[in-house]
Amino acid sequence: MTNEQKTQELAxxxxxxFIHPTSPIKQQQEHGPSFIFTEGKGVxxxxxxxxxVIDGMSSLWNVNAGHGRKELAEAASEQMKTLAxxxxxxxxxxxxxxxxxxxxxxxxxxxxxxxxxxxxGSEANDTAYKLARxxxxxxxxxxxxxxxxxxxxxxxVAMGATSATGLKPFRDFTNSLAPDFYFAxxxxxxxFRHLVEQxxxxxxxxxxxxxxxxxxxxxPAPENYFKEIRQICDEYGILFxxxxxxxGFGRTGTxxxxxxxxxxxxxxxxxxxxxxxxAPLGGVVLSKKMHNDFKKLSDGxxxxxxxxxxxxxxxxxxxxxxxxxxKEGLQENAAIRGKELTQGFKAVQARRxxxxxxxxxxxxxGLEIVKDQGSQxxxxxxxxxxxxxxxxxxxxxxxxxVFGEQDALVFAPPLCITKEEVEKxxxxxxxxxxxxxxxxxxxx
Ligand code: PMP
Numbered sequence: 168m169t170n171e172q173k174t175q176e177l178a179x180x181x182x183x184x185f186i187h188p189t190s191p192i193k194q195q196q197e198h199g200p201s202f203i204f205t206e207g208k209g210v211x212x213x214x215x216x217x218x219x220v221i222d223g224m225s226s227l228w229n230v231n232a233g234h235g236r237k238e239l240a241e242a243a244s245e246q247m248k249t250l251a252x253x254x255x256x257x258x259x260x261x262x263x264x265x266x267x268x269x270x271x272x273x274x275x276x277x278x279x280x281x282x283x284x285x286x287x288g289s290e291a292n293d294t295a296y297k298l299a300r301x302x303x304x305x306x307x308x309x310x311x312x313x314x315x316x317x318x319x320x321x322x323x324v325a326m327g328a329t330s331a332t333g334l335k336p337f338r339d340f341t342n343s344l345a346p347d348f349y350f351a352x353x354x355x356x357x358x359f360r361h362l363v364e365q366x367x368x369x370x371x372x373x374x375x376x377x378x379x380x381x382x383x384x385x386x387p388a389p390e391n392y393f394k395e396i397r398q399i400c401d402e403y404g405i406l407f408x409x410x411x412x413x414x415g416f417g418r419t420g421t422x423x424x425x426x427x428x429x430x431x432x433x434x435x436x437x438x439x440x441x442x443x444x445x446a447p448l449g450g451v452v453l454s455k456k457m458h459n460d461f462k463k464l465s466d467g468x469x470x471x472x473x474x475x476x477x478x479x480x481x482x483x484x485x486x487x488x489x490x491x492x493x494k495e496g497l498q499e500n501a502a503i504r505g506k507e508l509t510q511g512f513k514a515v516q517a518r519r520x521x522x523x524x525x526x527x528x529x530x531x532x533g534l535e536i537v538k539d540q541g542s543q544x545x546x547x548x549x550x551x552x553x554x555x556x557x558x559x560x561x562x563x564x565x566x567x568x569v570f571g572e573q574d575a576l577v578f579a580p581p582l583c584i585t586k587e588e589v590e591k592x593x594x595x596x597x598x599x600x601x602x603x604x605x606x607x608x609x610x611x
Contacts, residue, residue, distance in 0.1 A: 174215040177203050201559065207234025210581050210588050212564070223558075223565040223592060225581045228381060228413045228531075229439035232491045233581040239445040239484050239491075246483035255284070255477030264477035267485050271441075271452060274422050274489070277431040281458040284450040284476045288412035288438035289323025291449040292375065295408045295434045296327045297471055299373035302406065302457060305464040313371045315362060315405075317353040319570070321382035322375065322410055331375055334383055334570055353380065354388070356395035368403035373434075378424030381413040384568040384575045385526060385533030393430035406433040406457075412449070413531070416440030417492050417582050420502030420529035427528070433457055443488045446481040497582040498529075504584050505529040511593035516540070519600050521550075521608065530582055534596075536574045536603075538611060546611065549574045550603055557599040563592060 168176075178199035187195060202220070206213040210233060212222045225231060232239070246263060253261050268282040283298070285291045296314050303311035316322065320333035329337055330345040333353065338344060349366060351374075352358035363371055374396065380386040400407040409432035414424030418440060421427055425435070434457070438449030453461075461469070475481070492498065509525055509532055516522040516534075523537030536554065538546045551567030551574050558565055558576075568575040580592065 170216055174203060177215065202564075209233045209235065210584050219562065220559065221563045221580070221588065221592060221595075223563050223578050223580050225530075225579050226444060227439065228418070228579045229444040231416055231418065231440040231497065231582045232443040232488055232495075233583040236443070236445070236488075236491065238487055239443065242483045242487035243446060243480050246480045250479050253479060254474075256472055261477065261479045261482075263479045263482035263486060267482040270486060270489060271437070271450070275435060275452045276423055276426050278454045278456065279432070279435050279452040280455045281453045282450050283453070283471075284448065284478070284482070285438070285473055286447045286475045286478070286481075287323075287449045288410075288436065289325035289328040290473060291412065291436040291438055291451050292322045292331065292408075292410060293325045293327035294471060295375065295436050295451045296331070296373065298434065298451065298453070298457075299406045299408065301469075301471075302460065303372050305460065308369070310370055311372045311404075313347045313349055313366060315349045315351055315359065315366075315371060315374045317376055317380075318350050319353050319380055319383040319386065320350075320375075320377060320410075321380070322377075323412075336570065353383075353386065354392070356392050356399065359396060360399050363399060363403055363405065368405065371403070371405050373406040373408050374400055375408040375410055377410045377412075378414045378428055379419060379528055379531055381531065381577075381579075382568075383570065384573045385531050385577045387526065387528050388428065391429075393425065393428035397430040400433075408432060408434045408436065410436045412436055412438045413440075413579070416443075416489070417498035417501050418529055418531060418579065420498060420505055422492075422498055424528075440492075441488065442481060442485045443491075445488065446478070446484040447475070448478065448481040448485055492582070495583065500584070501529040501582040504580075504582075504586070504589050505532065507586060507589045508532050508578065508580075508592065511589065512596065515593065515597045515600060519597070519604060521600055521603055527578075530579055530584070532578045533568070534576045534578075536576070538608070545572065545574055546607075550607060551576050553607060554599050554603060557602050558595060561595045561598060563595045565596075 181200050202214040204212050272280045316331040318333040322328040322331045326345050330348040351362045409425045415437040433454045435452045442448045512525045520540045524535040526533045536550050538544045549569045555567045566577045
């Protein structure tokens with residue numbers, strides 16, 4: 168069978184049987200999959216046709232250590248051969264889960280010190296909401312149940328996580344959501360204070376935020392925003408949850424994003440980069456105070472747990488992955504390469520007229536596309552989809568974000584990216600911007 172025949176066979180089966188997550192179902196039926204990947208090495212992916220592309224998104228912001236890491240495959244294989252699975256429910260335990268919990272407690276900022284494991288980020292966030300509410304029940308304040316999130320946020324697709332997601336299209340996908348979720352303006356701590364005072368602090372359990380909004384288009388918070396949020400939460404007895412599902416494990420240039428914000432959360436959700444995507448895993452880290460209160464006040468069973476909470480193989484992979492991140496200094500590399508990527512894009516912005524803004528931190532970078540830099544006027548139709556198609560033709564995968572007014576491209580390459588690979592990303596993007604200006608701009 169030739170590569171072409173194999174691609175055709177797989178594309179037909181894909182269309183007939185594979186419902187893709189977060190996907191344009193009609194377009195998939197018309198065109199089939201754009202890439203059927205077969206191999207990965209470092210920042211590169213290869214498909215069935217032999218095309219080699221740069222994974223400019225670390226796939227789903229998660230392949231932090233890069234593709235093709237034999238050490239991670241070996242850690243998984245060793246663990247599966249000795250003990251593939253066992254329960255963590257009740258009083259059962261296993262060594263990789265214990266060691267990983269201790270390691271994450273050690274790496275986490277400040278007083279965060281006890282870990283509840285899940286299979287991914289959505290489950291981590293739902294766990295945080297439930298633990299926050301259960302906490303207030305134990306503290307004798309069962310009326311504290313509202314969760315405040317932010318506009319333009321993304322927290323996943325479980326029912327609680329969807330209900331907390333500020334990006335409206337995700338909430339509109341279904342016609343009934345979980346109750347008691349509210350939204351504050353994403354750029355203003357004063358808006359949060361106002362909402363708390365309006366709803367009544369005695370009814371509010373927790374506030375959740377991404378240190379940098381990711382799926383919403385890469386938006387860092389204003390300076391001192393999280394310090395003010397922490398103060399308001401302390402003033403009114405509200406738990407502060409950091410959703411570090413994207414920002415955790417080195418992505419922003421430090422091990423966790425909140426380290427750069429001068430605010431310490433009561434709970435921190437993680438997933439993605441904890442295993443660099445080599446195995447499904449997520450979790451919530453609780454502060455020592457919350458953990459102590461649970462230990463003191465709970466005499467029943469903690470009735471929350473997933474079959475795969477503390478999965479031995481996923482935890483063994485995570486331990487090896489964290490060792491790679493630390494040994495190779497990948498968070499420092501993210502800081503250095505992130506600066507180069509941002510500066511490179513700013514240089515392109517200075518040479519061209521259709522990049523309105525370059526934003527981000529570490530290896531989370533966003534470009535806002537405009538028709539005219541001077542006036543910041545937008546194109547009448549969104550151009551980010553044109554640009555990602557052009558980038559794919561030239562061997563680079565990145566993502567478009569077109570929620571609301573945005574017409575943006577986002578980048579989050581593996582943290583092991585080299586200086587030369589960063590230069591290649593910038594070069595490809597400049598070619599795409601030139602194509603936009605030559606082929607599209609003149610029509611307007
Ligand atoms: N929180 C954030 C900030 C995310 O970016 C994501 C996924 N992109 C999630 C939660 C959900 O994680 P998962 O897809 O693993 O359920």
